[in-house]
Amino acid sequence: MLDATSSYNPMGTRIPVADRTGHRTVPETTRSTERRLPGTRYGNRPTMKDVAARAGVGLKTVSRVVNGEPGVTPETERRVQEAIEALGFRRNDSARVLRKGRTASIGLVLEDLADPFYGPLSRAVEEVARAHGALLINGSSAEDADREQELVLALCARRVDGLVVIPAGDDHRYLEPELKAGVATVFVDRPAGHIDADVVVSDNFGGARDGVRHLIAHGHRRIGFIGDMPRIHTAAERLRGYRTAMEDAGIPVEDPWMSLGVTDPERVRRAAREMLSGPEPVTAIFTGNNRVTVTVIRVLAGHPRPVALVGFDDIELADLLQPGVTVVAQDAAALGRTAAERLFRQLDGTLLAPERIELPTRLITRGSGELPPAD
Amino acid sequence: MLDATSSYNPMGTRIPVADRTGHRTVPETTRSTERRLPGTRYGNRPTMKDVAARAGVGLKTVSRVVNGEPGVTPETERRVQEAIEALGFRRNDSARVLRKGRTASIGLVLEDLADPFYGPLSRAVEEVARAHGALLINGSSAEDADREQELVLALCARRVDGLVVIPAGDDHRYLEPELKAGVATVFVDRPAGHIDADVVVSDNFGGARDGVRHLIAHGHRRIGFIGDMPRIHTAAERLRGYRTAMEDAGIPVEDPWMSLGVTDPERVRRAAREMLSGPEPVTAIFTGNNRVTVTVIRVLAGHPRPVALVGFDDIELADLLQPGVTVVAQDAAALGRTAAERLFRQLDGTLLAPERIELPTRLITRGSGELPPAD
DNA sequence: CCCGACTCTGACAACGTTGTCCAGGCTCTA
DNA sequence: TAGAGCCTGGACAACGTTGTCAGAGTCGGG
Numbered sequence: 001m002l003d004a005t006s007s008y009n010p011m012g013t014r015i016p017v018a019d020r021t022g023h024r025t026v027p028e029t030t031r032s033t034e035r036r037l038p039g040t041r042y043g044n045r046p047t048m049k050d051v052a053a054r055a056g057v058g059l060k061t062v063s064r065v066v067n068g069e070p071g072v073t074p075e076t077e078r079r080v081q082e083a084i085e086a087l088g089f090r091r092n093d094s095a096r097v098l099r100k101g102r103t104a105s106i107g108l109v110l111e112d113l114a115d116p117f118y119g120p121l122s123r124a125v126e127e128v129a130r131a132h133g134a135l136l137i138n139g140s141s142a143e144d145a146d147r148e149q150e151l152v153l154a155l156c157a158r159r160v161d162g163l164v165v166i167p168a169g170d171d172h173r174y175l176e177p178e179l180k181a182g183v184a185t186v187f188v189d190r191p192a193g194h195i196d197a198d199v200v201v202s203d204n205f206g207g208a209r210d211g212v213r214h215l216i217a218h219g220h221r222r223i224g225f226i227g228d229m230p231r232i233h234t235a236a237e238r239l240r241g242y243r244t245a246m247e248d249a250g251i252p253v254e255d256p257w258m259s260l261g262v263t264d265p266e267r268v269r270r271a272a273r274e275m276l277s278g279p280e281p282v283t284a285i286f287t288g289n290n291r292v293t294v295t296v297i298r299v300l301a302g303h304p305r306p307v308a309l310v311g312f313d314d315i316e317l318a319d320l321l322q323p324g325v326t327v328v329a330q331d332a333a334a335l336g337r338t339a340a341e342r343l344f345r346q347l348d349g350t351l352l353a354p355e356r357i358e359l360p361t362r363l364i365t366r367g368s369g370e371l372p373p374a375d
Numbered sequence: 376m377l378d379a380t381s382s383y384n385p386m387g388t389r390i391p392v393a394d395r396t397g398h399r400t401v402p403e404t405t406r407s408t409e410r411r412l413p414g415t416r417y418g419n420r421p422t423m424k425d426v427a428a429r430a431g432v433g434l435k436t437v438s439r440v441v442n443g444e445p446g447v448t449p450e451t452e453r454r455v456q457e458a459i460e461a462l463g464f465r466r467n468d469s470a471r472v473l474r475k476g477r478t479a480s481i482g483l484v485l486e487d488l489a490d491p492f493y494g495p496l497s498r499a500v501e502e503v504a505r506a507h508g509a510l511l512i513n514g515s516s517a518e519d520a521d522r523e524q525e526l527v528l529a530l531c532a533r534r535v536d537g538l539v540v541i542p543a544g545d546d547h548r549y550l551e552p553e554l555k556a557g558v559a560t561v562f563v564d565r566p567a568g569h570i571d572a573d574v575v576v577s578d579n580f581g582g583a584r585d586g587v588r589h590l591i592a593h594g595h596r597r598i599g600f601i602g603d604m605p606r607i608h609t610a611a612e613r614l615r616g617y618r619t620a621m622e623d624a625g626i627p628v629e630d631p632w633m634s635l636g637v638t639d640p641e642r643v644r645r646a647a648r649e650m651l652s653g654p655e656p657v658t659a660i661f662t663g664n665n666r667v668t669v670t671v672i673r674v675l676a677g678h679p680r681p682v683a684l685v686g687f688d689d690i691e692l693a694d695l696l697q698p699g700v701t702v703v704a705q706d707a708a709a710l711g712r713t714a715a716e717r718l719f720r721q722l723d724g725t726l727l728a729p730e731r732i733e734l735p736t737r738l739i740t741r742g743s744g745e746l747p748p749a750d
Numbered sequence: 751c752c753c754g755a756c757t758c759t760g761a762c763a764a765c766g767t768t769g770t771c772c773a774g775g776c777t778c779t780a
Numbered sequence: 781t782a783g784a785g786c787c788t789g790g791a792c793a794a795c796g797t798t799g800t801c802a803g804a805g806t807c808g809g810g
Contacts, residue, residue, distance in 0.1 A: 008722040009508040010477035010536070011468070045556045047796055058760035063798060071758060088552030093386070093532040094478065095796035097469045098765050102385035105512070105533075114498040114708075116491050116691070123489040126515055133384040135529060137480070138513045140501055154510060157468040158480075161385070177463030181420045294692065301695055316491070317669065317692050320676055333489075348382040422766055433790035438768060446788060470766035473795050 046087040055083035066091055097159070105135045106162040106184075106343065107155035111143050117290055117313060117332050118166075121188070124336030125164055132344050134161065143232075145169025156183060162343045164188055164336075170231065172197075184346035188339040190233040191356070198346070200339040200357045202330040204234045204312075207361030208241025211310040211328040212286050214369050216249045220284040220308055221373070223257065224275040226268055226296060227288025230260045238288050238312055257282055268295040276303060283373035284308035290315050297325065308371040314364065324366025334359055386529075421462040430458035441466055472534070480510045481537040481559075481718065482530035486518050492665055492688060492707050493541075496563070499711030500539055507719050509536065518607075520544025531558060537718040539563055539711075545606065547572075559721035563714040565608040566731070573721070575714040575732045577705040579609050579687075582736030583616025584623075586685040586703040587661050589744050591624045595659040595683060596748070598632065599650040601643055601671060602663025605635045613663050613687055632657055643670040651678060658748035659683035665690050672700065683746040689739065699741025709734055 048062045055062070057076060064072050065080040072080075083089070097103045108125050110118045126136045137155060141148035148168040152175065155163060162184035165172075170193040179185055179197065186198040215223050225242045228235035239260065246253050256278075259271035272295070275282045285300075285307060287293040293311030300307050311318075314329035338357060345351040423437045430437065432451060439447050440455040447455075458464070472478045483500050485493045501511045512530060516523035523543040527550065530538060537559035540547075545568040554560055554572065561573040590598050600617045603610035614635065621628050631653075634646035647670070650657045660675075660682060662668040668686030675682050686693075689704035713732060720726040 007725075008536075008719050010475060010479040011508045049796080052760095059796095060760055060762095060798080061758085064759090067798085073758070076758080088555070090528070090552070090556075091532055092473075092534060092796055094469055094472045094534050095765090096798075098467075098473055098767090098796080099798045100385060101765080103469065104385040112498060113488070113501065114495040116494065119491065119494040120489040122513070123487060123515060126488065126513065133386045135512055135514065135533070137510055138497070138501065139510065140498060153465070157466055158510070159467060159469050161383075177465070180463070181465075297692070297695060315692070317672070317690070317696065320672060320696055321692065322697055344383050350382075424766080427790095434766095435768080435791085436789060439789090442768085448788070451788080467766055470795090471768075473766080473797090474768050476795080 045092070046089045047092070048089070050087055051080065051083045051089050054087060055079045102161050103159050104133055105137055105158070105160050106164065106340075107137045107139065107152070107158075107160040108164045109139045109141055109148055109151050109155070110166040111168060112140050113138060115290075116316070119332075121332040121336035124333040125340040128337055128340035128344065132347075141166075141168040143168050145171075149174055152178075161347055162186075164339050164343060165192070166190065167192060167233075169193065170233075184343050186339045186343045186346075188335055196354050198339075198342050198351075198354045198357075200335055200342065200359065202234075202335065203358050203361050204237035205241040205244070207328040207330065207363075208238035208286065208288075208312060209245045210241075210361070210363050211312065211326075211369070212242050212245035213249075214326065214363060214365070215284045215286065215308055215310055216245060216251070218284075218308065218370050219373050221249075221251050222254075222280060222282045222284070223251075224272075224282035224285040225258045225288065226271050226275075226285060226292050227258075227260050228263055228292070235260060235288055242286055260288075263289065263291040263295075265291075265295045268292050269299055272296050272299040276307065282307070284310075284369075284371075287311040289313050293325070293327070297321065305374045306371050307374070309368040319366055321368075323368045323371065326363070326365045326367065326369030329362045329364050331359060331362075420467070421464045422467070423464070425462055426455065426458045426464050429462060430454045477536050478534050479508055480512055480533070480535050481539065481715075482512045482514065482527070482533075482535040483539045484514045484516055484523055484526050484530070485541040486543060487515050488513060490665075491691070494707075496707040496711035499708040500715040503712055503715035503719065507722075516541075516543040518543050520546075524549055527553075536722055537561075539714050539718060540567070541565065542567060542608075544568065545608075559718050561714040561718045561721075563710055571729050573714075573717050573726075573729045573732075575710055575717065575734065577609075577710065578733050578736050579612035580616040580619070582703040582705065582738075583613035583661065583663075583687060584620045585616075585736075585738050586687065586701075586744070587617050587620035588624075589701065589738060589740070590659045590661065590683055590685055591620060591626070593659075593683065593745050594748050596624075596626050597629075597655060597657045597659070598626075599647075599657035599660040600633045600663065601646050601650075601660060601667050602633075602635050603638055603667070610635060610663055617661055635663075638664065638666040638670075640666075640670045643667050644674055647671050647674040651682065657682070659685075659744075659746075662686040664688050668700065668702070672696065680749045681746050682749070684743040685738075693739075694741055696743075698743045698746065701738070701740045701742065701744030704737045704739050706734060706737075 048059055052059045052062045057080060061072060061076060062080055065077050106129055108122055110122065112118060113122060122138060129136045137160060139151040141151060145168050152163060152165060156178045165187050166189045167187055172192045172195045175185065175195060186200060188200045191199045191201065212223060225239060227239055230236050243253060257275060261267050285296055287296050290313035293315060296309060300309060309325060311325060311327045314327045318325035318327060423434055427434045427437045432455060436447060436451060437455055440452050481504055483497055485497065487493060488497060497513060504511045512535060514526040516526060520543050527538060527540060531553045540562050541564045542562055547567045547570045550560065550570060561575060563575045566574045566576065587598060600614060602614055605611050618628055632650060636642050660671055662671050665688035668690060671684060675684060684700060686700060686702045689702045693700035693702060
């Protein structure tokens with residue numbers, strides 16, 4: 001019997017699903033599961049040749065009709081159209097691509113499409129792509145550098161014309177041959193590692209600094225910071241913003257006030273509770289991204305005394321909570337749009353040197369950052 | 376001067392961006408913007424031929440090495456690997472696809488990737504695809520039937536192996552030739568129109584009925600319903616659930632209690648305000664989807680007396696509002712996963728007749744549905 | 751009536767890969 | 781040592797499309 005996974009697997013990809021058997025997948029001579037009938041093109045779709053035969057014209061004439069090229073008599077065109085209709089012919093873009101060299105598709109590699117930050121970003125990229133007649137292939141790296149590389153290279157093998165990448169890894173030298181080969185590339189949200197390419201990011205440093213300043217302006221001095229893993233560029237930048245704001249205000253930062261790590265709710269909950277307990281608890285918390293913010297809101301909801309909060313990234317319904325959640329908002333759609341537009345300018349050839357574009361963030365005050373220290 | 380849109384446009388797609396000039400895009404002889412150098416393959420990437428030449432072996436030997444096929448001396452393999460490395464060769468999957476007949480990619484057409492309901496759904500489909508070595512091409516129909524068809528057909532032209540479609544239109548006969556040609560197809564969230572295909576949906580009727588029953592059980596009789604356009608199947612089913620619950624309880628439904636239309640906040644706001652005013656205002660509202668729910672929450676937040684609310688679709692932070700928002704939750708990820716798994720079973724050939732699968736919904740009570748009528 | 755110009759059409763090669771098939775060299779056995 | 785059989789490697793066609801180019805047909809003017 002075939003196991004479900006290998007039955008359909010046209011690319012013969014080695015899927016790294018935790019290899020529970022332990023023994024290697026030996027390529028042997030020919031595994032039974034890999035056997036496939038020789039000319040098995042599933043549906044046997046009609047080709048231009050079939051259309052030509054049926055219409056009684058030459059192959060190239062069909063091509064001309066299909067592509068709206070001039071030089072075909074109305075009568076001939078009619079016959080061809082009829083044959084196309086009758087056979088249910090649909091041009092095979094794979095073959096077209098092979099011939100033309102461009103695939104009219106671009107790839108987007110992000111962390112997790114299910115994250116409310118990346119949905120709008122992806123949609124914005126798609127819209128720009130659509131305006132250029134290109135389709136979008138999406139891939140989630142799950143914040144895993146290997147998986148990012150695997151995805152990017154798979155996309156390159158498909159010969160996408162361009163790549164928008166939200167890096168998970170921090171070394172992108174593996175992309176050098178691709179860049180040289182002309183694959184347009186733009187990095188978003190975080191810069192690329194060891195490679196010279198276009199980058200579109202938010203002002204993570206400035207945004208975080210302003211958010212923390214806001215707390216300081218409302219009288220807080222013991223301010224906690226809970227963020228993502230420090231190896232992630234945005235997390236590091238936001239932490240730097242926090243430190244800068246504190247230093248500028250002459251507040252020495254205590255180690256227990258900072259907690260960086262995975263955004264797993266359990267870890268975040270523990271971090272928040274620790275900061276809020278002890279002899280000198282924080283009176284305000286700055287959270288490093290939307291997931292952390294949501295978890296901390298839950299913790300604070302169950303906390304006896306009010307604690308001020310400013311979060312990085314806007315979250316839906318933040319205005320309806322009591323108090324409303326003050327945030328440093330970045331514009332995910334604008335990030336995606338800017339990146340995609342730059343990508344297509346690369347493809348147009350109207351773009352020269354790689355550049356770093358920084359989009360501003362916006363402090364949206366809703367109350368939670370204005371709470372005075374409760375001691 | 377070229378206009379930005381047409382400069383990169385490999386597929387020569389007619390982009391229907393509101394044609395503000397009014398005059399048709401004539402194909403003339405050859406527009407200057409369409410001219411492209413004949414053999415311009417952007418980067419001139421190395422091919423297997425180049426690798427073969429450099430390694431001093433035959434073409435097929437390179438192919439064997441690249442695909443891990445047996446029958447190559449370690450020494451030869453080493454030479455080939457070296458050449459691959461040196462040239463930065465990457466197999467061209469377009470050509471491979473042409474030869475093999477399968478593209479190892481599937482298409483997902485949904486309404487809007489930026490909607491928090493579709494993000495997780497898309498991600499779930501992607502995970503299943505990944506487990507089968509396939510990539511995912513995403514497209515947003517923006518709830519427009521023409522755009523849905525345009526997208527689906529573009530995907531078919533790319534010869535995706537399968538399609539997961541969240542229908543915007545209600546007639547899918549245009550897909551018949553594709554189905555006949557062997558494109559695996561599964562419809563999700565809403566059934567297909569005039570075509571026999573697999574469908575995976577939530578129990579919209581039952582979910583809505585239970586939600587409304589919940590309100591009735593807490594003493595409400597004047598219950599409003601605000602939903603999406605009635606031509607959308609899910610909206611119609613949920614309305615039917617509402618009516619059934621009301622009839623079962625012997626409550627005659629008044630016309631002004633029901634409002635169906637676009638989910639545009641302005642429309643929804645107006646609808647809610649109307650129901651809440653007049654001599655006999657509703658004491659509870661059932662909202663037909665996440666976007667409507669969010670808008671209505673905002674309206675209720677500014678309303679003088681408490682109004683009960685149950686919404687279809689869960690929303691983030693619903694538990695932290697005052698009161699918590701009671702919802703009928705559907706599992707977007709499960710919808711996507713189920714559909715994708717069925718798709719690959721079609722591709723495996725282990726699937727026979729099309730089927731309709733209905734996933735259950737879950738009533739999550741958080742308080743807003745338990746408010747008693749305030750009169 | 752012929753010739754050139756023009757229009758329409760089709761044969762052919764090429765895109766980069768993989769499947770088929772055969773050749774040559776090797777080992778092993780009788 | 782010859783023949784059988786295996787192992788390795790390579791030539792070639794095919795996948796479905798598009799670009800090139802040349803041929804066939806038409807028309808008008810000299």
